[in-house]
Amino acid sequence: MVDVSVAKSRRLPVMGDVARLAGVSHMTVSRVLNEPESVRPETRERVLLAIKQLGYRRNSAARSLVTRRSQTLGVVCFDTTLYGPASMLNGIVQATEEAGYAVSVASLRRPTAAAATQAVQRLVHQSVEGLVLIAPQAAEAMAFVRALPTDIPVIAVENALPSVTSVSVDQVLGARMVTEYLLSLGHETVHHVRGPSDWSEANGRVDGWVAALEESGRMVPRELVGDWSAKSGYLAGQKLARDRRATAVFAANDSMALGVLRALLDAGVRVPEDVSVVGFDDIPEGAFVTPPLTTVSQPFREVGRRSIEFLLGEVEGGEAGGVSSVIPPELVIRNSTSSRRP
Amino acid sequence: MVDVSVAKSRRLPVMGDVARLAGVSHMTVSRVLNEPESVRPETRERVLLAIKQLGYRRNSAARSLVTRRSQTLGVVCFDTTLYGPASMLNGIVQATEEAGYAVSVASLRRPTAAAATQAVQRLVHQSVEGLVLIAPQAAEAMAFVRALPTDIPVIAVENALPSVTSVSVDQVLGARMVTEYLLSLGHETVHHVRGPSDWSEANGRVDGWVAALEESGRMVPRELVGDWSAKSGYLAGQKLARDRRATAVFAANDSMALGVLRALLDAGVRVPEDVSVVGFDDIPEGAFVTPPLTTVSQPFREVGRRSIEFLLGEVEGGEAGGVSSVIPPELVIRNSTSSRRP
DNA sequence: CATGCGTCCGGTAACGCTAACATACGAACT
DNA sequence: AGTTCGTATGTTAGCGTTACCGGACGCATG
Numbered sequence: 001m002v003d004v005s006v007a008k009s010r011r012l013p014v015m016g017d018v019a020r021l022a023g024v025s026h027m028t029v030s031r032v033l034n035e036p037e038s039v040r041p042e043t044r045e046r047v048l049l050a051i052k053q054l055g056y057r058r059n060s061a062a063r064s065l066v067t068r069r070s071q072t073l074g075v076v077c078f079d080t081t082l083y084g085p086a087s088m089l090n091g092i093v094q095a096t097e098e099a100g101y102a103v104s105v106a107s108l109r110r111p112t113a114a115a116a117t118q119a120v121q122r123l124v125h126q127s128v129e130g131l132v133l134i135a136p137q138a139a140e141a142m143a144f145v146r147a148l149p150t151d152i153p154v155i156a157v158e159n160a161l162p163s164v165t166s167v168s169v170d171q172v173l174g175a176r177m178v179t180e181y182l183l184s185l186g187h188e189t190v191h192h193v194r195g196p197s198d199w200s201e202a203n204g205r206v207d208g209w210v211a212a213l214e215e216s217g218r219m220v221p222r223e224l225v226g227d228w229s230a231k232s233g234y235l236a237g238q239k240l241a242r243d244r245r246a247t248a249v250f251a252a253n254d255s256m257a258l259g260v261l262r263a264l265l266d267a268g269v270r271v272p273e274d275v276s277v278v279g280f281d282d283i284p285e286g287a288f289v290t291p292p293l294t295t296v297s298q299p300f301r302e303v304g305r306r307s308i309e310f311l312l313g314e315v316e317g318g319e320a321g322g323v324s325s326v327i328p329p330e331l332v333i334r335n336s337t338s339s340r341r342p
Numbered sequence: 343m344v345d346v347s348v349a350k351s352r353r354l355p356v357m358g359d360v361a362r363l364a365g366v367s368h369m370t371v372s373r374v375l376n377e378p379e380s381v382r383p384e385t386r387e388r389v390l391l392a393i394k395q396l397g398y399r400r401n402s403a404a405r406s407l408v409t410r411r412s413q414t415l416g417v418v419c420f421d422t423t424l425y426g427p428a429s430m431l432n433g434i435v436q437a438t439e440e441a442g443y444a445v446s447v448a449s450l451r452r453p454t455a456a457a458a459t460q461a462v463q464r465l466v467h468q469s470v471e472g473l474v475l476i477a478p479q480a481a482e483a484m485a486f487v488r489a490l491p492t493d494i495p496v497i498a499v500e501n502a503l504p505s506v507t508s509v510s511v512d513q514v515l516g517a518r519m520v521t522e523y524l525l526s527l528g529h530e531t532v533h534h535v536r537g538p539s540d541w542s543e544a545n546g547r548v549d550g551w552v553a554a555l556e557e558s559g560r561m562v563p564r565e566l567v568g569d570w571s572a573k574s575g576y577l578a579g580q581k582l583a584r585d586r587r588a589t590a591v592f593a594a595n596d597s598m599a600l601g602v603l604r605a606l607l608d609a610g611v612r613v614p615e616d617v618s619v620v621g622f623d624d625i626p627e628g629a630f631v632t633p634p635l636t637t638v639s640q641p642f643r644e645v646g647r648r649s650i651e652f653l654l655g656e657v658e659g660g661e662a663g664g665v666s667s668v669i670p671p672e673l674v675i676r677n678s679t680s681s682r683r684p
Numbered sequence: 685c686a687t688g689c690g691t692c693c694g695g696t697a698a699c700g701c702t703a704a705c706a707t708a709c710g711a712a713c714t
Numbered sequence: 715a716g717t718t719c720g721t722a723t724g725t726t727a728g729c730g731t732t733a734c735c736g737g738a739c740g741c742a743t744g
Binding site for chain 1: 691692693694695698699700701
């Protein structure tokens with residue numbers, strides 16, 4: 001007689017146990033799991049029932065050992081408490097799950113080459129099938145490229161690396177839209193508080209701002225440099241408050257814009273009556289500060305979706321990448337901006 | 343003669359290849375990797391050299407198949423664009439990496455029982471060795487408990503589940519500190535804009551607030567309900583602005599506090615001169631809004647560190663959990679609060 | 685009635701690694 | 715000198731799954 005008892009043994013059930021209970025071979029169990037249509041409905045039901053009875057679950061290690069696939073993607077990210085990166089990570093994770101892959105995350109404590117290399121190595125060791133880099137710093141980008149394994153597909157988000165497929169929001173366009181909008185309100189020129197020069201997003205926003213000003217033949221003021229933090233924005237705002245000719249300020253992200261706002265208000269400058277201020281990112285709080293912040297909204301979810309689509313294309317199709325995809329952002333006009341009064 | 347050539351074959355090198363090149367058996371290679379001190383230094387060097395030459399990497403699937411360990415922890419989280427959860431996730435990921443484990447993330451799109459169950463299943467399928475639940479909603483908590491596999495250790499962050507080890511910030515204490523501080527400034531009582539009732543953090547903050555008021559024998563005003571968003575804070579703020587007796591407001595997070603702030607200012611109420619406002623979380627922007635926000639700072643990194651410590655204790659030691667650890671937060675006083683003027 | 689073919693299922697051999705036991709060898713003991 | 719022991723390495727047998735091939739059976743065809 002076949003032993004059908006749900007053994008008290010601590011051992012987890014394996015395919016063989018299911019097979020015995022269902023009165024088939026373990027191969028049939030495997031087939032039920034992998035290509036159900038290839039087994040007779042009646043048999044299939046018996047197997048499915050046995051699986052349920054035993055609480056059987058396929059051993060993923062054994063499976064990936066023989067298939068040579070881990071069904072896992074790796075994500076490398078830096079500071080995920082910033083709104084932008086957090087949203088991006090979220091978008092990536094959700095898109096990956098939808099595609100039926102697991103996602104393994106490696107977080108960099110500090111943006112150094114050593115940390116980046118180590119993170120990539122760690123993920124490769126976990127035999128991820130593809131790598132997503134949420135790496136906005138150009139310096140890091142270089143480090144990544146050096147550490148990159150040539151044999152697994154990589155996609156860069158928000159940072160175009162040489163010869164790496166990338167998906168990003170059009171920072172240049174976003175900055176143009178802001179600048180052109182401010183000019184259209186009658187401002188002579190637009191001042192800019194930029195992000196750190198090793199972040200490609202910061203550079204893209206500078207480029208768009210400069211381009212828009214030059215195309216309109218405006219003076220390009222000296223840019224102020226921040227580090228994305230509200231504090232650095234505050235410092236920049238203090239300088240701007242002293243400059244009577246600064247009537248429009250474009251800060252490279254919302255946090256800095258809030259800092260600028262506060263510095264101006266502290267200095268007795270009214271926003272938007274005296275000076276218009278625009279941010280970038282569209283953080284949720286932006287609509288509820290005083291005054292509500294005009295900003296640029298980025299389609300993070302779409303970026304995540306498209307990244308994973310491309311990456312899995314390479315993983316599954318084997319086609320080499322190199323394509324870059326750029327998604328347009330959207331200008332969100334609120335009350336921190338107004339027409340220049342003569 | 344032994345074949346030592348770095349074969350052109352697409353096949354990745356395996357232990358046997360390294361062994362052949364180093365002139366040892368594959369077991370010696372395994373030992374060099376797992377217990378280096380047990381092999382003679384001279385032999386070890388030869389093996390290490392061969393590994394480097396071939397670019398060999400151990401196959402993690404094969405390894406975990408035989409060791410029955412995946413060296414992976416699973417994290418279930420909900421909305422990681424909120425500052426609190428994002429910080430928590432970050433703390434968890436970093437602590438996990440430091441412990442030499444990989445971290446697999448499952449994100450819930452919506453906080454439903456079905457989504458929660460599915461996420462846990464997915465992670466269990468990936469054979470994670472332990473589970474971290476960043477699940478602040480009580481409703482979800484219940485769903486989790488039902489879906490929980492009994493055979494792998496689980497730790498809950500920021501939410502005490504029955505019979506599950508948990509680590510959290512002392513929300514009750516934080517709320518007490520805020521309330522007592524406001525009372526000490528001379529306010530008759532403190533109004534509260536609470537978070538959603540299915541979030542345990544929201545309830546903890548309500549409890550602390552009520553306790554502090556009752557101990558001082560103060561009237562407990564009817565609480566207003568928000569959903570963590572600045573918008574809901576704004577709505578609450580509009581109501582509070584109409585209530586002349588409301589001189590101190592404690593919002594359950596910073597985003598709502600910003601909303602309250604803005605509603606009050608829009609209604610011509612001065613902060614902090616007429617009304618004091620306090621938030622919770624200490625978002626980075628809090629120091630740079632107008633006026634800078636008094637709030638409560640939570641030690642997210644410490645929570646992450648301690649969670650992983652506990653979880654790995656269970657994973658590796660096999661000891662059952664059930665212990666709960668509570669970490670005190672810190673009151674950060676800025677300028678959105680001032681003494682009640684008679 | 686033999687043959688061919690399609691459908692369904694089983695047997696066996698990997699996949700790359702580690703656990704457990706086996707062996708060789710020199711040093712240290714009686 | 716023979717025995718014992720410890721150290722360094724090798725041999726073998728799985729871990730649980732899927733790939734691959736082959737066999738049994740039913741049905742249609744010559």
